[in-house]
Amino acid sequence: MTALAHLGGAPTPTAPPGDRDATRGSYRLLPYLLLLPGAAWLFLFFTVPLLQLAAASLYDPAGSLSTGYALTWAFGNYPDALQAYWPQFGRSFLYAGVALVLALLMGYPLAYAIAQKAGRWKNLLLVCVVAPMFTSFLVRTLAWKTILSDNGWLVGLLRDVHLLGPDGRLLATPVAVVLGLTYNFLPFLVLPLYASLERLDARLLEAASDLYASPTQAFRRVTLPLSMPGLVAGTLLFFIPASGDYINAELLGTPNEYMIGNVIDSAFLVRLDYPQGAALSFLLMAAILAVVFVYLRRAGTEEVL
Amino acid sequence: MRQMGRDAGPAGDLRLADLTKRFGVFTAVDDLSLTVPQGSFFALLGASGCGKTTTLRMIAGLEEPTGGRVLLGDRDITRLRPYKRPVNTVFQSYALFPHLDIAENVAFGLRRRGIRAVRDEVTRMLSLVQLDGYGPRRPAQLSGGQQQRVALARALINHPQVLLLDEPLGALDLKLRRQMQIELKRIQTEVGITFLHVTHDQEEAMWMADTVAVMNAGRVEQLGAPADIYEYPATPFVANFLGQSNLVEAEATGLDGDDLLVTAHGSRFAVPVGRARSRHGRVWLGVRPEKLQLVADPGRVPDGRNAFRAVLTDICYAGVSTEFLLRTGWGQELSVFTANADPDPRLVPGAEVTAHWHPRHSFVLPRGGEHDVPAEETAEPVPDRLGAGT
Ligand SMILES: Nc1ncnc2c1ncn2[C@@H]1O[C@H](COP(=O)(O)OP(=O)(O)OP(=O)(O)O)[C@@H](O)[C@H]1O
Ligand SMILES: [Mg+2]
Numbered sequence: 110m111t112a113l114a115h116l117g118g119a120p121t122p123t124a125p126p127g128d129r130d131a132t133r134g135s136y137r138l139l140p141y142l143l144l145l146p147g148a149a150w151l152f153l154f155f156t157v158p159l160l161q162l163a164a165a166s167l168y169d170p171a172g173s174l175s176t177g178y179a180l181t182w183a184f185g186n187y188p189d190a191l192q193a194y195w196p197q198f199g200r201s202f203l204y205a206g207v208a209l210v211l212a213l214l215m216g217y218p219l220a221y222a223i224a225q226k227a228g229r230w231k232n233l234l235l236v237c238v239v240a241p242m243f244t245s246f247l248v249r250t251l252a253w254k255t256i257l258s259d260n261g262w263l264v265g266l267l268r269d270v271h272l273l274g275p276d277g278r279l280l281a282t283p284v285a286v287v288l289g290l291t292y293n294f295l296p297f298l299v300l301p302l303y304a305s306l307e308r309l310d311a312r313l314l315e316a317a318s319d320l321y322a323s324p325t326q327a328f329r330r331v332t333l334p335l336s337m338p339g340l341v342a343g344t345l346l347f348f349i350p351a352s353g354d355y356i357n358a359e360l361l362g363t364p365n366e367y368m369i370g371n372v373i374d375s376a377f378l379v380r381l382d383y384p385q386g387a388a389l390s391f392l393l394m395a396a397i398l399a400v401v402f403v404y405l406r407r408a409g410t411e412e413v414l
Numbered sequence: 415m416r417q418m419g420r421d422a423g424p425a426g427d428l429r430l431a432d433l434t435k436r437f438g439v440f441t442a443v444d445d446l447s448l449t450v451p452q453g454s455f456f457a458l459l460g461a462s463g464c465g466k467t468t469t470l471r472m473i474a475g476l477e478e479p480t481g482g483r484v485l486l487g488d489r490d491i492t493r494l495r496p497y498k499r500p501v502n503t504v505f506q507s508y509a510l511f512p513h514l515d516i517a518e519n520v521a522f523g524l525r526r527r528g529i530r531a532v533r534d535e536v537t538r539m540l541s542l543v544q545l546d547g548y549g550p551r552r553p554a555q556l557s558g559g560q561q562q563r564v565a566l567a568r569a570l571i572n573h574p575q576v577l578l579l580d581e582p583l584g585a586l587d588l589k590l591r592r593q594m595q596i597e598l599k600r601i602q603t604e605v606g607i608t609f610l611h612v613t614h615d616q617e618e619a620m621w622m623a624d625t626v627a628v629m630n631a632g633r634v635e636q637l638g639a640p641a642d643i644y645e646y647p648a649t650p651f652v653a654n655f656l657g658q659s660n661l662v663e664a665e666a667t668g669l670d671g672d673d674l675l676v677t678a679h680g681s682r683f684a685v686p687v688g689r690a691r692s693r694h695g696r697v698w699l700g701v702r703p704e705k706l707q708l709v710a711d712p713g714r715v716p717d718g719r720n721a722f723r724a725v726l727t728d729i730c731y732a733g734v735s736t737e738f739l740l741r742t743g744w745g746q747e748l749s750v751f752t753a754n755a756d757p758d759p760r761l762v763p764g765a766e767v768t769a770h771w772h773p774r775h776s777f778v779l780p781r782g783g784e785h786d787v788p789a790e791e792t793a794e795p796v797p798d799r800l801g802a803g804t
Contacts, residue, residue, distance in 0.1 A: 310509070312505065312507055312509045313509055313511060313512075315476050315496070315505075315509065316503075316505060316509035316510075316511070317511075317522070317526075318475075318476070318495070318496040318497045319474055319475075319476065319496050319497070319501075319502060319503045319505075319569075320497075320502065320522045320523035320526060320568070320569075320572070321497045321523050321526040321527050321572070322497055322522075322526045323497055323526075326526055330522075330526075331511060331513075334513045335512070335513055
């Protein structure tokens with residue numbers, strides 16, 4: 110009866126209370142309909158290229174773009190790539206990790222201040238956090254190149270106070286790359302952290318201090334655990350793109366600071382070694398997935414930090 | 415009544431001295447001074463928004479006073495950080511930690527003070543508030559009343575010198591509320607902690623507390639034992655906030671022996687001098703509804719009693735008692751409570767009745783300007799069908 114009422118075009122005024130199944134059929138389909146555009150998009154522009162990339166990583170390494178590639182299931186591409194470029198792998202995670210620590214040290218207090226202490230300045234400060242995004246990533250990194258340049262004010266200042274030797278420099282050092290990474294990805298850490306700190310009920314901190322928790326203990330036992338979701342999300346949003354980044358190392362570093370992103374970039378665009386580039390891409394993905402997996406496992410049990 | 419707590423050491427009284435809190439131009443607590451004796455059960459009673467929570471927050475250290483001092487014994491704790499005060503709070507909003515289970519919520523205070531073996535104490539506390547076995551749950555999985563009891567356990571477990579309770583039973587149903595009241599009173603007597611209990615339930619305040627302070631607009635209007643305040647309120651506000659009162663505009667006209675004579679709307683009433691807070695000029699004549707007796711026949715009023723005539727307008731049956739609403743000749747609505755035993759069949763709406771009471775049950779309060787007209791008084795004009803009696 111219910112399906113008929115729907116299809117038959119009979120003017121059914123408002124469905125009687127017991128007539129809930131009338132719409133149940135279409136409700137069941139609704140989620141899938143909503144998923145469809147996104148899923149199709151992902152399939153065409155993510156899954157298909159990913160499979161192509163996977164195939165490319167198993168091409169015969171002897172081939173080239175001009176002679177053509179043959180899919181020879183050359184699994185040896187993987188150990189070969191790893192052997193040739195493990196230092197860049199290590200560097201990627203090292204730089205991203207150090208940048209993450211710096212970003213946490215700056216980003217947590219920043220997010221906390223905006224969420225809990227900023228009052229009516231909250232929205233303005235949030236805009237300030239996001240504002241750099243209005244210029245392109247490349248332009249921002251180029252600006253850092255100027256800031257850190259040998260005759261810039263920063264290097265001059267550091268030389269004057271003897272933190273840098275007379276011909277010490279920042280540009281073209283690991284420090285510059287890490288600073289660039291920290292700066293460029295900081296908003297990705299701050300925004301999710303802000304979101305969870307914003308929801309923190311100040312009355313819980315009052316209750317904690319009423320129950321003998323010093324400010325440090327209240328932070329450790331109440332604020333930190335309650336901001337955990339934002340912290341985990343922000344850390345991932347920071348770490349994943351930072352460890353795959355190549356622009357900071359390219360513009361602010363030298364080949365000695367190159368990260369795995371630079372190697373993949375050159376494999377595809379300079380050396381035109383597609384199998385190697387593809388293999389490195391998959392290795393990077395696998396490594397990041399492994400790191401994220403371990404991290405989430407520990408975060409789930411609130412043991413991170 | 416119970417003075418044992420005091421002997422435990424006079425050093426433990428909680429004293430508020432000229433405590434004031436302003437938010438901008440708004441004065442939430444106005445020059446409040448009171449002493450809560452050590453080991454007493456002290457109730458702070460007042461309408462919503464009169465500054466009760468603000469007062470507690472200043473005692474707990476969560477709000478900095480604009481002026482005045484908080485003293486615990488001889489110790490000035492006005493500027494002491496909250497986590498250093500031997501004071502715990504049961505918050506009006508519970509403020510349970512959502513990321514901790516119930517057991518850890520209750521253990522929070524003990525753990526912060528470095529006490530490791532908390533299991534037994536937590537179990538004991540949970541069973542005290544009738545939440546045995548709820549330890550592993552999260553606060554979000556509890557009902558409002560259960561959360562409230564967790565908040566109680568979480569504060570009580572610390573055995574503070576002063577326990578501040580901000581409407582700790584507000585979310586409970588009548589039966590559980592009663593049980594918890596008994597339980598709270600028992601705990602208080604047992605452990606001898608000073609309880610400062612905020613409520614706007616006047617029955618709860620009178621039933622539980624040794625001393626009640628009635629607050630209005632940031633000030634204490636009256637402070638004393640529940641029975642003293644109830645029987646002889648100091649202001650019209652107290653007269654109507656703690657229970658109900660019939661307050662009639664009157665003029666004091668002179669003394670007659672030990673009685674003060676007052677005239678109200680053409681009738682004369684006598685009040686013992688000891689129950690008059692003003693002997694001259696404009697006054698309120700007050701009498702509690704349950705002190706009034708109704709008779710249908712004016713001739714049956716005993717000698718020496720105050721009386722007036724009125725029309726019975728409404729009868730509200732409330733189980734243990736019945737409330738009769740009377741319209742007096744001068745158009746005021748007054749109420750009479752009568753225990754429900756052998757109701758007089760002639761007392762029906764529309765009947766002319768006489769209400770009478772013993773002079774010692776009346777009280778007289780000074781009547782200032784228009785501003786202190788008591789809230790209960792309804793002054794709708796009605797046809798003047800009756801002359802004032804007596
Ligand atoms: N932070 C604040 N800023 C401004 N005004 C405030 C603040 N806190 C409280 N007030 C005001 O102070 C007055 C007293 O508030 P308080 O919370 O002490 O009332 P209360 O007696 O506890 O009322 P209730 O019985 O409804 O809980 C109220 O009018 C309130 O609006
Ligand atoms: Mg309150």
